[in-house]
Amino acid sequence: MRKRGYSLAEQLLDTLEERGYRSTSPRRAVANVIAGQERHFTAEELREKLPEVGRATIYRSLKILVDAGVLCRVLLEDGNLHYQLSHRGHHHHLLCVECGASEDLLGCDIEDLLQSVSAAHGFQLSGHWLEVYGRCQSCLQTQVPA
């Protein structure tokens, strides 16, 4: 839908502008770092990479991006909250506990299953939270190489 050379960071900023947010230099900095992020990251990590950006601004930006749907919150097994770029729509993550890789879990029947199980209990489903932890293919292969 957009011209070539249109970077991810620019996309993020455009999404914000569409929602009435101004394009400011701290937000550009945040967008650039996030766009270059290969894995999920914490607010603290973002802060370390952008020491010139105020703490409140980091948290504000994260919140805005989550609300806009371009970032999603991820709960790690240790209970820590991370963020990662979200691919369109509601989904869940497969998180590698070794290298931190994550994959989106799509096209599976979890939603339907939950719906029917809830109904069986007389519950009207309103939401759910699911994270799946494990070891990814490449970590399994490099493991015990001797």
Add this chain to the structure above:
Amino acid sequence: MRKRGYSLAEQLLDTLEERGYRSTSPRRAVANVIAGQERHFTAEELREKLPEVGRATIYRSLKILVDAGVLCRVLLEDGNLHYQLSHRGHHHHLLCVECGASEDLLGCDIEDLLQSVSAAHGFQLSGHWLEVYGRCQSCLQTQVPA
């Protein structure tokens, strides 16, 4: 397996003793409150009910009870951590967002489903976290009574 009149609070303390923990008066107080708890509760709520017990002791006790498997951590939709008595084994919760009621989700195929989905992605499953939110039967019924 035990004599009659054997209360839940006593069971909790026995579980601790079996694990080498001493039976102390703060722990008895904690066990009594937890045993009488009908819903999930926060560390803070426990603290309010036991102002004579030190903060550190409250948290230490909760940790021990979670490790022992008699309590489990529950993540609410608002992101807050709660605790509730766990019925044997690994399971998930249906949590009513209106009244706070919770039911264990048992005997469903979620584990199997996750196992096969993970395998399809080349992941070796090590764990997962699932909470399901909604409205329970009785809240649905009392809703809009006019």
Add this chain to the structure above:
DNA sequence: ATATTAATGATACCTAGTCTCGAAACTAAT
């Protein structure tokens, strides 16, 4: 009874995040 060890509470500390507020920066209208 005594020695040993575990557990306690007070308090200091920490992490992660929110709130406040005057200053700075962005945008739109002249």
Add this chain to the structure above:
DNA sequence: ATTAGTTTCGAGACTAGGTATCATTAATAT
């Protein structure tokens, strides 16, 4: 280009929820 009206900013105070330290106290083993 200036200006007016907003939004956003960062510094720093503050908060919630939890952990670490440690001298004292209490529970158990001998």
